Amino acid sequence: MSKSSIPKGTRDFGPKEMVKRNYIFDAIRFVFQKYGYLPIETPAMEKTETLLGKYGDEGDRLIFKILKRGASLEKDVEKIRNGEKATYAEEALRYDLTVPFARYVVQNQNDISFPFKRHQIQPVWRADRPQKGRYREFYQCDVDVIGSNSLLNEVELVQIMDEVFGKLNISTKIKLNNRKILAGITEIIGESDRMIDITVALDKFDKVGQDGVIKELNEKGISSEAIAKLGPIFDFTGTNESKLEKLEALIGNTEAGKKGIEEIKSILEKLSTFNFEFSAVEIDITLARGLNYYTGAIFEVVCNEFPSSICGGGRYDDLTGVFGLKDVSGVGVSFGADRIYDVMEDQNLFPQNIEKTLDVLFVNFGEKEAGYCLGLLAQLRANEISSELYPDSAKMKKQMKYANEKGARKVVMIGETEMAENKLTVKDMETGEQSKLTIEQLIHSCVG
RNA sequence: GUGGUUGUAGUUCAGCUGGUUAGAACGCCUGAUUGUGGUUCAGGAGGUCGCCGGUUCAAAUCCGGUCUUCCACCCCA
Incomplete structure (x- = not known):
């Protein structure tokens, strides 16, 4: 107490x-x-x-x-x-x-x-x-x-x-x-x-x-x-x-x-x-x-x-x-x-997804990867998409859990492979489906 | 202001007529899974029992006070 x-x-x-x-x-x-x-x-x-x-x-x-x-x-x-x-x-x-x-x-x-x-x-x-x-x-x-x-x-x-x-x-x-x-x-x-x-x-x-x-x-x-x-x-x-x-x-x-x-x-x-x-x-x-x-x-x-x-x-x-x-x-x-x-x-009248205020969370894989994310993050925010980068390169499990509890709609993972391909691995937190998208495609899917 | 009610782990609660180390569920942390949450399994941490005082060999348990919660009256969004 x-x-x-x-x-x-x-x-x-x-x-x-x-x-x-x-x-x-x-x-x-x-x-x-x-x-x-x-x-x-x-x-x-x-x-x-x-x-x-x-x-x-x-x-x-x-x-x-x-x-x-x-x-x-x-x-x-x-x-x-x-x-x-x-x-x-x-x-x-x-x-x-x-x-x-x-x-x-x-x-x-x-x-x-x-x-x-x-x-x-x-x-x-x-x-x-x-x-x-x-x-x-x-x-x-x-x-x-x-x-x-x-x-x-x-x-x-x-x-x-x-x-x-x-x-x-x-x-x-x-x-x-x-x-x-x-x-x-x-x-x-x-x-x-x-x-x-x-x-x-x-x-x-x-x-x-x-x-x-x-x-x-x-x-x-x-x-x-x-x-x-x-x-x-x-x-x-x-x-x-x-x-x-x-x-x-x-x-x-x-x-x-x-x-x-x-x-x-x-x-x-x-x-x-x-x-x-x-x-x-x-x-x-x-x-x-x-x-x-x-x-x-x-x-x-x-x-x-x-x-x-x-x-x-x-x-x-x-x-x-x-x-x-x-x-x-x-x-x-x-x-x-x-x-x-x-x-x-x-009477349960609040809209279903009212607590989901975060559209996208970027997983932090390390200093280099996090730095790479900053530019992409800025692009999302420029499109009024609420997004954040996990500040520490903590364990994946911890970061996913954070995303889950915060009600993030999507999680973006960018490691060495993605950086090389110039693509983002995007996970839809509701369906669990994962796909590789360009930043433009991600923006489009969030706005639409 | 009047009457009643509640208070035990982070949360919701159990704890018989006072008697050893105060329990459960959920949550939390760790691991199974060193790039994957919400499901599963294994382990773990966590409580001066609202606070102060009294009765007693002994109080979470009884009594008094106080604060808090919720409810009704008054009144009101």
Whole structure:
């Protein structure tokens, strides 16, 4: 057992994992860029005040805070004993990418032309207890557009979600809801000011069922009359169209509800002109999402047999407001790369040969032979063929084994005979077949 | 933050109610094969039993603490 270790909920990634992780990042980044979203990065840490109060009480608790230089827990404890205020950590690790993005937008508003479409792929940290699909350090891949109220943005985000998961071959369900619908629901049951409590409880419907939700609402002090009026909500099956009809009847006469229904309708209408091969887009009126800053559409992507969502997001009308920039609405979603990785690992969705990153390995037979290989190696690399020469003239068996474990597709052997003939002995590691080729033939066989 | 769970060779695990030199499989190394891997055969190396403390003549085994793993709740990518 090694004595050294890494913090709870964090992981090292070896070459085998990184190849797969990069496969995911590449696919996501490719789609983001194709839709015109530009990359940005922000610091791992933000000022604590930037982060606090944006994610609700629970979120605040989960933010990793960094103690001020010179400050210590002991000193804080001492201060509290003396009746003074504790020294707050001035900095904290970012909890997500959306709030830092809002801060970035406000801070750089003069240099940004709106609407601003950005993507951002960086780690975030949460002081959570690890469990399945849950880490304390994990990557989010965000796409957001800020400075546009158009629902075309929502439509585009759904396309992006479908395209990413299509590329990765993950079959998913994209759940769609709208905070305005939730507002409409709380309005008709007469509990408008309890929206967060109600929606958080409602969000658990999938997991705990109707009784569980009612129990939680009771515990939170929602009146029985109000809960009784929620009845129709628990029976919301059928097609998107029929759900919309039911909603119309239920909350169509509230201002917020009406608006929410219109928005969802408009999004679905535009989406209906596209084919969705991998994802089903489905209205789910119990979808709430915990983050407080959402105001319109909300999204969540789930996939079978995985306990938590692998992507989520929504529209926030005034996130920049708290940083001093009013009336700028944004919408975006975040892909959870680590969960996507877990899903793909569970369901065996990574391509077969993903770990075979080396095309050609040259066996090293000695100084003279190795020197002869260098020129050939350069030619392969000039043709974008990944290749290497074994650095030591070790035993053939050791070199072959190295090639095998590294997943090399071909092994090239050049000894005295080959040098004299000006040919290469090429062994195909998959079939075991061996043939004598010229360098041109080898290049051709690798590229083709 | 609450509740539960795990920790023995590089890895996955076995080790009965505490009792001598702690085992297996796979992996690793060496050789059969001095220009051939993935198959076969023969041999070999490798463990302060997570860490600290306690009970005992005696602890991998019992007890306490601590760290870690995994799982559920809360919440979330």
